[in-house]
Amino acid sequence: MKKYKIKIKSSIALMIAAVTMIAGCSKVLDKQPKTQVVASEDSASISAADAENQIGGVYTTYRGYDYGLEFNVLDRITNGDAISDNAYAGGDNTDNITLDLFTANSLNGNVARDWKDAYGIIGRINITLDQIQKCVDPALTATRKNQMLGEARFIRAFTYFDLVRLYGRVPLFLKPADTKNAEILLNATLLHQSSTDSVYLQILSDLWFARSGVRQVKDAATKMIISIGQVNAVLAKVYATMPTKNWDSVAYYADQTIPNYTMLPDYRQLWDNKHKNNSEAIWELNYEGYNVIGNWVPSQFIGTDWKKFNTPSNDLVSAFDTEGDSIRLNATISFSDITGHWTDPHWNLARYPFMVKYNDPYNGLNDFYLIRLPDILLLKAEALVEKGDINGAMTLVNQVRARVKLNPKTATSADDARTIIAKERRLELAFEGNRWYDLLRTGTALTTMNAQTDGNGNNLNYNVQPYRLLMPIPQAQIDLNPFLIQNDGY
Numbered sequence: 001m002k003k004y005k006i007k008i009k010s011s012i013a014l015m016i017a018a019v020t021m022i023a024g025c026s027k028v029l030d031k032q033p034k035t036q037v038v039a040s041e042d043s044a045s046i047s048a049a050d051a052e053n054q055i056g057g058v059y060t061t062y063r064g065y066d067y068g069l070e071f072n073v074l075d076r077i078t079n080g081d082a083i084s085d086n087a088y089a090g091g092d093n094t095d096n097i098t099l100d101l102f103t104a105n106s107l108n109g110n111v112a113r114d115w116k117d118a119y120g121i122i123g124r125i126n127i128t129l130d131q132i133q134k135c136v137d138p139a140l141t142a143t144r145k146n147q148m149l150g151e152a153r154f155i156r157a158f159t160y161f162d163l164v165r166l167y168g169r170v171p172l173f174l175k176p177a178d179t180k181n182a183e184i185l186l187n188a189t190l191l192h193q194s195s196t197d198s199v200y201l202q203i204l205s206d207l208w209f210a211r212s213g214v215r216q217v218k219d220a221a222t223k224m225i226i227s228i229g230q231v232n233a234v235l236a237k238v239y240a241t242m243p244t245k246n247w248d249s250v251a252y253y254a255d256q257t258i259p260n261y262t263m264l265p266d267y268r269q270l271w272d273n274k275h276k277n278n279s280e281a282i283w284e285l286n287y288e289g290y291n292v293i294g295n296w297v298p299s300q301f302i303g304t305d306w307k308k309f310n311t312p313s314n315d316l317v318s319a320f321d322t323e324g325d326s327i328r329l330n331a332t333i334s335f336s337d338i339t340g341h342w343t344d345p346h347w348n349l350a351r352y353p354f355m356v357k358y359n360d361p362y363n364g365l366n367d368f369y370l371i372r373l374p375d376i377l378l379l380k381a382e383a384l385v386e387k388g389d390i391n392g393a394m395t396l397v398n399q400v401r402a403r404v405k406l407n408p409k410t411a412t413s414a415d416d417a418r419t420i421i422a423k424e425r426r427l428e429l430a431f432e433g434n435r436w437y438d439l440l441r442t443g444t445a446l447t448t449m450n451a452q453t454d455g456n457g458n459n460l461n462y463n464v465q466p467y468r469l470l471m472p473i474p475q476a477q478i479d480l481n482p483f484l485i486q487n488d489g490y
Contacts, residue, residue: 027246027248027249028246028248028249028252045134045135045136045137046131046132046134046135046137047135047137047139048135048137048139048140049139050131050135051131051132051135051137051140051145051148052148054127054128054131054132054148055128055132055148055151055152057124057128058124058125058128058151058152058155059224059225060293061120061121061124062121062155062285063224063285063286063287063293064293065293066120067117067118067120067121067124068117068121068285069295069296069297070113070117071113071114071117071118071121071162072285072368072370073285073295073297073368074297074300075110075113075114075117076162076433077297077310077431077432077433078096078099078110078309078310079099079114079166079433079436080432080433080434080435080436080437081310081430081431081433081435081436082096082099082100082309082310083099083100083102083436084435084436084439084445084448084449085313085315085316085435085439085448085449085452086312086313086315086316086426086430086431086435087100087310087311087312087313087316087355087431088100088310088311088313088346089101089309089310089311090307090308090309090310090311091300091306091307091308091309092307093309095108095109095110095111096110096309099111101462102449102462102463102464102465102468104471104472105472105475105490106472106473106474106475106478106486106490107474107475108471108472108474111471111472111474112474112475112476112477114166114471115163115167115473115474115477116474118159118162118163119173121155121156121159122156122159122160122173123173123176123177125152125153125155125156125159126156126173126174126175126176127176128148128152129149129152129153129156130175130176132145132148132149132152133149146212146213147213147214147215149209149213150209150210150211150212150213150214150226150231151210151214151225151226153206153207153209153210154206154207154210154214154226154230154231154234155226156206157202157203157204157206157207157210157234158234158370160172160199160202160203160206161203161234161237161238161241163199164196164199164200164203165241165437165440166470166471167470167471167473167487168196168470168487169193169194169195169196169199169485169487170193170194170199171191171192171193171194171481171484172191172194172198172199172202173191174202190481190482190483191481191483192483192484193483193484193485196243197243200238200242200243203238204235204238207231207234207235207238210226210231211228211231211232211235214226214227214228214231215227215228216228217229217260222276222277222284222286223277223278223281223282223283223284223286224277224283224284224285224286226283228256229257229260229261229282229283230282230283230371232253232254232256232257233253233254233257233282233283233371233375233376234283234371235249235253236249236250236253236254236257236376236379236380237371237375237379239253240379240382240383240441241437241440241441245386245441247382247383247386247387248383248387250379250380250382250383251380251383251384251387254376254377254379254380254383255380257282257376258373258376258377258380261279261280261281261282261373262279262280262373263279263280263373263374263399263400263403264278264279264280264403265403266403267327267328267331267403267404268327268330268331270331270357270369270372271331271356271357271358271359273359273360273365273366273367276367277367280372280373280374281369281371281372281373282370282371282372282373282375282376283369283370283371284367284368284369284370285367285368285370286367287364287365287366287367287368288364288365289363289364289365290363290364293364294363294364294365295358295360295364295365295366295367295368296364297358297366297368298358298359298360298361298366299361299362301354301355301356301358301361302354302355302356302358302359302361303361304336304338304341306342307341307342307344308354310355310431311344311346311347311352311353311354311355312332312333312353312354312355312430313346313452314346314347314453314454314455315452315453316333316426316430317329317333317353319423319426319427320332320333320427323406323423323427324406325404325406325427327404327405328404328427328428328430331356331357332355332356332357332430332431333353333354333355333356334353334354334356335351335352335353335354336351336352336354337349337350337351337352338352345454346454346455347455348455355430355431357430357431357432358431369432370433372429372432374400374428374429375425375428375429375434377396377399377400378396378397378400378421378424378425378428380396381393381394381396381397381417381421382418382421384396385414385417385418385421386414388414390411390413390414390417393411393417393421394408394409394410394411394417394420397409397420397421397424400424400428401424409424418442422438422442422444425438426438440469445464445469446464446466446469449462449464450462450463450464465489466489467487467488467489467490468489470487471487472486472487472490473485473486473487473490
């Protein structure tokens with residue numbers, strides 16, 4: 001796999017921890033260039049220009065080669081779609097295949113990489129937060145300082161959101177390591193895992209802080225730069241995912257998000273590389289090509305030179321077909337005759353599927369949508385069902401369906417509405433890294449995966465056990481930190 005690497009100082013992955021606990025009791029919970037500069041720990045203040053470089057470095061880290069592209073794009077699709085019923089692992093990578101088959105253990109390379117990359121991003125953010133907070137350069141206004149701190153804490157929150165959904169209990173690193181003292185550094189990095197409730201409380205703390213300081217939607221230069229729109233959208237997603245869900249908050253933050261965005265008239269425009277940072281995009285990772293930072297991930301999905309990853313499943317193709325959803329099917333999946341190139345246990349080689357939302361394997365220009373408007377519209381629909389407004393929920397579902405020329409749906413019960421919404425989310429958001437997390441938060445992962453069949457209707461015998469709903473803690477991390485406890489079952 002061809003990659004273009006930029007090395008970032010390795011010490012950014014080392015951190016110490018402090019956990020801030022917060023609580024709320026109301027129904028709606030609401031609290032308040034690419035150069036990277038790593039200043040000396042002895043520095044009391046950095047310049048305003050260096051502060052700007054620091055926050056720019058956070059964005060580079062989050063989308064870039066060292067941590068971001070694998071964790072936030074490539075593995076997001078593996079974790080969100082290949083583990084789910086949307087795709088088979090494809091390729092010949094044992095790490096991907098064992099995740100797909102629910103046989104992965106704590107030595108799995110993807111499991112280890114995702115932990116390392118997530119904490120690498122968090123470590124970079126913790127350094128940035130510390131140095132921007134110390135900045136007393138009068139050229140850095142209070143407003144801009146709060147924007148930068150909010151942007152960094154938002155990205156930290158979303159990274160912990162990924163971690164808690166993947167691994168469950170994880171350590172909370174919230175400050176940079178003191179690298180001046182080897183004993184402090186060693187002791188500080190040997191942290192116990194925090195409970196999932198504590199991790200979610202910290203996620204909310206960071207998001208509430210961000211909400212009070214980041215730009216308004218109209219002010220951000222691109223959809224990659226964090227503004228109030230991304231914060232409200234992620235708050236809706238977090239409240240729909242937490243062990244104790246708050247549907248009032250989901251509806252509230254969805255309502256704070258939705259009026260600021262509009263769907264493109266043609267679903268296919270989302271994927272033509274001519275509508276970057278469009279009116280529908282809420283959070284989008286921007287890629288300019290290999291001369292700056294290019295998205296090499298599409299080369300892993302498209303082409304006949306080697307067996308590609310994340311092969312669309314028979315079940316997903318059938319879901320598109322039974323719905324008569326040709327527009328989204330053709331924008332998401334293409335079929336080719338690959339006879340003589342490789343073998344596959346799931347598909348007839350004369351009509352072999354490739355995922356094609358990311359359609360530029362050569363120039364690195366594909367952006368990646370982390371959140372689009374239909375995601376939040378359909379989350380709002382879920383909230384309305386839970387609040388007893390089935391008709392209102394179906395109005396939102398049918399708004400999404402109308403764009404792709406599908407007839408409106410009606411629901412006769414709450415369970416019927418939930419099924420309709422889940423399928424609509426699946427077809428609308430396929431290969432955007434959402435499906436597995438949707439199955440987890442709706443409690444349908446086990447029944448869905450254990451019912452999976454091949455193209456001939458034969459059960460695939462995943463036999464998924466409940467403990468498999470979380471990834472194992474990487475064995476390498478347990479070897480380094482005796483305070484870490486392996487997830488049950490592994």
